[in-house]
Amino acid sequence: MAVLVFPVVLTILVSFNGSQFIEFPPKSFSMDWYVNIAKINKIGEATLLSLLVASLTGILTVLMAIPAALAIARHGFPAKAMIVAFLLSPVAVPMIAIGIAILQFFVWTGLPFNWITLLVGHVVLTSAYPVRTIVASLTLSNPSLEEAAASLGANRWTVFRTVTLPQITPGLISGFLFAFLISFDNYPISIFLVRAGVTTMPIEVFNYISQQLDPTPAAFSTIYIVIVSAIIVLVERRFGVISLSVRG
């Protein structure tokens, strides 16, 4: 627990430090670094692109994960174990390896590098997470609900829309959150896929750190931590999704 919390506390404390350097314990209070965030190269533009890519990554992976999860949780099919392992494999492969592979792929296809390239890379990287969370929520929901709906006259699509979908909402939300968050602060894959003019938040923050040692990135991270925590708390209150992904 202490190991989990320590970096967060440290980051927050350092962000309010008056000193030029990252030091601990902080000696004076200052909000300067929050003002200074604006000085990170292209930070606004990069954050917007990160948000766009992360949102689309979340939506696309969830949409792709629904049929995959339904097949895994509800049907038997040949070589099921192998296909499931394959679908979940991005979790097990080092991100750098995925990054290089995707880079090679795009170079080979000759497609231009733009934010869509980035999006494809992030979808590959995160696709496994929604599959897991949706399979988990399908496993928790009772398959006879779907049969009950069918026996009452609902066709397959209506069964999905009126019964299955409400049952797996927590899985959809937590799957989206996982994909969104992983995409939003991803560095190792993005670094291979960005080109001049297309840049993401983590890359610009990292570039800043490699040139300056002041606590501006700590200030940025503090804002990030506050927003993400708020989202997680709200979503957990409403859907109880974190516990779901742990169980999954």
Add this chain to the structure above:
Amino acid sequence: MAQVDLEDVSFALGSTEILRNVSLTIAEGECLALLGPSGCGKTTTLRCIAGFVVPTQGNVRIGGESVVNLRPNQRNVGLVFQDYALFPHMSVRQNIAYGLERRKVGKAELARRVEEMVAITHLDGLEDRRPDQLSGGQRQRVALARALVIKPDVLLLDEPLGALDRLLREQMQVELKRIQRDLGITTVFVTHDQEEALSLSDRIAVMFDGRIIETGTPEQLYHTPQVRGVMSFLGTSNIWKATVDAADGPHLHLSCGDFRVRVVAESRHPVGTAAQLGIRPEHIRITAEPPEDAVNCISGRIETTVYKGAHVEIYVGTAAGIEFLARQPAVSAASGATARAGERVYLSFDPENVLLFPSED
């Protein structure tokens, strides 16, 4: 409401035969119980009628029309699941209205029919609750209401009372029977509980190992089962092996060692062949002295007595090496004539109460 016919239905999963040539007719308005031990294929039979299982062979007809090519949502069947399968994200009213919405029933008509069903199943005042705010018995009634409101051709119940405790189960048995009678709906229910089958149904089909081994009214199956398996599965019974010694008019004489039994034999069993005899515990008299006129009588020693409230079960070991179970009203116990373990007693029973089965059965 409609008649349901299963014609020579078989179902196999890979090389495992789950149903073997099941043929069954459920008359319009009849309540039939599919009774059998778990894994006998009774639920699969129900799912064949509902459309979740497509038979590998044979035909299923509802109201005379073949439904084997219809998907579950194209059949007009009301299904109550063992775990009720109520939609947890919908209120009681929404659950009941679900089937009507699928049928595009108009708003006013829908509200009227839901209300009517709420009244029939005594769910008044619970319409806006969610399933997790209901008791087991209430959930059962919602499931029933949801299945009945669509006016199905046939009502299918899978272990309908299995999830309820004993007291509630007895209440729901009465209620279920009342609703089924009032609506006159063709009903098939699956149960492994013989008491439930006996008290709820007009007719019982006993299943074993994917086959229907006997069909009949509860009285027929309890008093005059044709198959030994039915006798041992329905209620408690004493069954022992014997050899046919002689035929004498309407009677057959059989023996098991020194123990001779006379039975009223309807079926023909040649002299010298082996057979099995069965008698219900309540048909055995226990006396301290051998009764003068008794034809079938054997002496023994009481091994155990089990007090069951309304009656006492008495286990008696006999000289023939057979242990008999006899059942006596508990009033006699209160009046002082208590049978005690170790006492020497005589067991006797009438020829017409003894059932005779072929030995290979």
